[in-house]
Amino acid sequence: MRTIIFLKKCLIFKNNRIIKSCNYSTKSLGLWKNEFDNSLRHKIEEHWKPKLKRFQYSEDDTRPKYYVLSMFPYPSGNLHMGHVRVYTISDSIARFHRMLGKNVFQPMGWDAFGLPAENAALERNESPKDWTYKNIKTMKNQLLDLACSFDWDRELSTCHPGYYKFTQYIFLKLYHEGFIYQKEALVNWDPVDKTVLADEQVDEQGRSWRSGAKVVKKPLKQWFIRTTRFAKSLLESLEDPSLQDWKDIINIQKGWIGDCSGTVFDFQVVGVNKIDKIILTVWTNKAEHVSRAKFIAVATGSLLDKLCEGEHNRQLNCKAINPVTGEQLPIFVTNVIEYEEGSDCRLGIPDVFECDYVFAEQNKISVGVREHFLEDNEEERFRICKEAMLKNYGGYPTSVNLRDWLISRQRYWGTPIPIVNCKNCGVQPVNFEDLPVLLPSVNLKEQSETTCPKCKGIAERETDTMDTFVDSSWYYLRYIDPRNDVEPFNKELVNKLYPVDVYVGGKEHAVLHLYYARFMAHFLHSIGWIKEKEPFKRMLVQGMVMGKTYRVKGSGKYLKQDEVVQKGKTLVEKETGTPVVEQWEKMSKSKYNGVEPSYILTKYGIDTTRLLILADVSPMSNRHWNEKTFPGILKWQHRLWLTIKEFIEARSVQSDIKKSAKFDEQEEYLWDSRNYYLKGAFYNYSNTHMLSVAISKMQGLTGSLRKSSKDVIALGGEYERALVTQVIMLAPVAPHFASELWAGIQDAPGRINKIPNEIKWNISLDEQLWPQVDLDYKLEVYLLVNNAVKNIMKLPRREFELLNVDNAKSLALSDATVQKVLAGSLVRDVKFELFPSYGANINLLTELRRHKNVIEDADVV
Numbered sequence: 001m002r003t004i005i006f007l008k009k010c011l012i013f014k015n016n017r018i019i020k021s022c023n024y025s026t027k028s029l030g031l032w033k034n035e036f037d038n039s040l041r042h043k044i045e046e047h048w049k050p051k052l053k054r055f056q057y058s059e060d061d062t063r064p065k066y067y068v069l070s071m072f073p074y075p076s077g078n079l080h081m082g083h084v085r086v087y088t089i090s091d092s093i094a095r096f097h098r099m100l101g102k103n104v105f106q107p108m109g110w111d112a113f114g115l116p117a118e119n120a121a122l123e124r125n126e127s128p129k130d131w132t133y134k135n136i137k138t139m140k141n142q143l144l145d146l147a148c149s150f151d152w153d154r155e156l157s158t159c160h161p162g163y164y165k166f167t168q169y170i171f172l173k174l175y176h177e178g179f180i181y182q183k184e185a186l187v188n189w190d191p192v193d194k195t196v197l198a199d200e201q202v203d204e205q206g207r208s209w210r211s212g213a214k215v216v217k218k219p220l221k222q223w224f225i226r227t228t229r230f231a232k233s234l235l236e237s238l239e240d241p242s243l244q245d246w247k248d249i250i251n252i253q254k255g256w257i258g259d260c261s262g263t264v265f266d267f268q269v270v271g272v273n274k275i276d277k278i279i280l281t282v283w284t285n286k287a288e289h290v291s292r293a294k295f296i297a298v299a300t301g302s303l304l305d306k307l308c309e310g311e312h313n314r315q316l317n318c319k320a321i322n323p324v325t326g327e328q329l330p331i332f333v334t335n336v337i338e339y340e341e342g343s344d345c346r347l348g349i350p351d352v353f354e355c356d357y358v359f360a361e362q363n364k365i366s367v368g369v370r371e372h373f374l375e376d377n378e379e380e381r382f383r384i385c386k387e388a389m390l391k392n393y394g395g396y397p398t399s400v401n402l403r404d405w406l407i408s409r410q411r412y413w414g415t416p417i418p419i420v421n422c423k424n425c426g427v428q429p430v431n432f433e434d435l436p437v438l439l440p441s442v443n444l445k446e447q448s449e450t451t452c453p454k455c456k457g458i459a460e461r462e463t464d465t466m467d468t469f470v471d472s473s474w475y476y477l478r479y480i481d482p483r484n485d486v487e488p489f490n491k492e493l494v495n496k497l498y499p500v501d502v503y504v505g506g507k508e509h510a511v512l513h514l515y516y517a518r519f520m521a522h523f524l525h526s527i528g529w530i531k532e533k534e535p536f537k538r539m540l541v542q543g544m545v546m547g548k549t550y551r552v553k554g555s556g557k558y559l560k561q562d563e564v565v566q567k568g569k570t571l572v573e574k575e576t577g578t579p580v581v582e583q584w585e586k587m588s589k590s591k592y593n594g595v596e597p598s599y600i601l602t603k604y605g606i607d608t609t610r611l612l613i614l615a616d617v618s619p620m621s622n623r624h625w626n627e628k629t630f631p632g633i634l635k636w637q638h639r640l641w642l643t644i645k646e647f648i649e650a651r652s653v654q655s656d657i658k659k660s661a662k663f664d665e666q667e668e669y670l671w672d673s674r675n676y677y678l679k680g681a682f683y684n685y686s687n688t689h690m691l692s693v694a695i696s697k698m699q700g701l702t703g704s705l706r707k708s709s710k711d712v713i714a715l716g717g718e719y720e721r722a723l724v725t726q727v728i729m730l731a732p733v734a735p736h737f738a739s740e741l742w743a744g745i746q747d748a749p750g751r752i753n754k755i756p757n758e759i760k761w762n763i764s765l766d767e768q769l770w771p772q773v774d775l776d777y778k779l780e781v782y783l784l785v786n787n788a789v790k791n792i793m794k795l796p797r798r799e800f801e802l803l804n805v806d807n808a809k810s811l812a813l814s815d816a817t818v819q820k821v822l823a824g825s826l827v828r829d830v831k832f833e834l835f836p837s838y839g840a841n842i843n844l845l846t847e848l849r850r851h852k853n854v855i856e857d858a859d860v861v
Helices: 038-048 081-099 115-124 128-145 161-176 227-239 248-257 287-292 303-307 354-362 378-390 491-497 512-526 597-604 606-614 627-652 663-686 691-706 710-715 717-730 735-747 805-813 816-822
Strands: 002-006 009-014 017-023 065-070 103-105 180-190 195-197 216-225 262-270 279-284 295-298 314-321 328-333 345-348 394-398 419-422 426-429 449-451 458-461 500-506 536-542 545-552 564-567 570-573 580-586 778-785 788-796 825-835 839-848
Touching (some): 038 597, 038 606, 081 500, 081 536, 081 545, 081 597, 081 663, 115 128, 128 597, 161 426, 180 279, 216 303, 227 394, 227 512, 279 295, 287 378, 378 394, 606 691, 606 735, 627 717, 627 735, 663 691, 663 710, 778 816, 788 816, 805 839
Parallel strands (some): 065 103, 065 500, 295 328, 500 536, 778 839
Antiparallel strands (some): 009 017, 262 314, 295 345, 314 328
């Protein structure tokens, strides 16, 4: 049975049929005399959970769009505290931007394919599909318990045929555009999980990140996506000024891509017995001289060395065909020649490099007469690279260490690769209209038999599946149009919401997932499907939730907390007395430092859990989970409860109370406090995403309210405005609790509502707009000279909002401190920035006057 809420009415469904329609009250529980304990917390949440608005993005809405995306989870069966953190952060941001009057889109789905599901299902003797969907159901209910306002109508699962049909569609689009190829490759083979691993999935000891088995280097025919073709584009667009808060992620991405100072070319290898599709991808920083190459050198341990067994430091029996000239080049396995860092292959051009000339002479390779080494030739480089790109054998700039994306996985539970192998026609792509290529119900070899799309004869389908990073490289686009059965998405529809305005996720995905998602966006942009190259405007990379661990010194064995005792100043294992090392590590069941979200939710409730995960620590920093930090949040909630309780009581006896001598003074203090803390909370919600600081600002306003005397509580208009502002600011992070506080204010008699129409009493809290700083409140304008702050000027908000480039310059030049700094200088330019979070910078850029008698076309101060 499920319940859907529509404003003042709830619809209760069973088997997709409405079985009950009922009105409900948005009034408070009225338990203001009760102590605010855990029992009351749960009563409040039970009361408000079905009443909170069900938010959805409206395609016809004229309000400005705002796309909040959190990295979708792998459905492992239960949420962990890391999930609680990331989804509480994204939900709080989404709720805040809705209060700014934006048409917010916050979808959710499941990264559902992959090896863990397959292994877990095998262990339990059930199908990966059944295991995965069972876990999705469990985790979805947990997210609903967390009160995340996801648009569940857009829910997707990457393992659903309606999704992977279009992963295959995009694969075919890449194939027909020349981005997909198959070749023999030396791969990391996990002998336990029996699949290929990316380099990043192998640790420093050469073991699999998942099974722990020692990885074996093994030659296999594999499918690749030519991601290096966009290497330079991916590198250069990291300088795009629209990318906000990427911080060190930009350097991580730059480090992964590398310096695109050379060019790659594909050399077909011939003469390797019983093996075809041997392609040597060769990098060189002298593309204009590829036609003068005389040999290729490969390092020991490389693919060709493995395939052509024999002594090292030898010439192989096979040859490499130069794609520019058609000439067959000898191939040598050797470590005596210099390779570029990160490469095990070198294109020998004796006319350019001294080391190549020496190697050629030593190995009796004819190089002709050399009078001098050849110089660079930009015109020839351009010609050769252009021809290579047209004929699809390279020619594009990339770094020496960047590799194409190996997507083949020798597993069942993944997106089937839409390719068939026909004895007559060879490798053939499946026709678009024949998608999806469905996963077989069981992993049986005989189910691979199919029909060739070209000759209609008997063929075998490709049994490898795609790397799950392919599924997650485009999901942010499918969310926008998830039920489209004709194409991956409607381009007009997608471009109304794309790109993502803020992307929330863990730093562990800052390399691969982000790189592949960016590549996919660049590709789809290049074929005209999406309007911008970069998919994510802002990044919020949240830190991990850390738990305290106890490890036996020496062996590294993890212990449970109750297996450890204090002995003097040292922690020791209770059973053996062996010293124990205590430290903070990422939460994990295997380390006995995990905390089940269900335990925290049961003990403290939803909103308190949300506040606990957000408070005190920046979302970008690691969170040390320690219950000793909880009393601060619990005390603050208790103070808010008392504040509303006292407000209701004071307003009930309003006529019996008279204003004291300090009434106006306290009201003025509350006016200033309201504006100060509102401005700060707004800035930290919107600009920095420092939700912990936003909470501390709210706590500051609570402190100001708690100083008020009874006459101010009963009669103060500014007190009422500050109290309402307090509750509205709380709503994004604690929606149930804030709704109960709001209902308490609504129920109180004697409301003053000092500014007409400022507060909309007839609508629910989650439909309120974010409060505004008062027009008379003075805001800070930073005055800079050559990027350095020289003074801070304060302007009433009504004047502040009239600032523009023209009057900002005059304003800065009128300041005495700035005049003193500028003495004898020329103002060549002015940069003016007005921030929506009530901030402004006026930056005067100057240079010294060259001659006192020369009149320059500039402001002289």
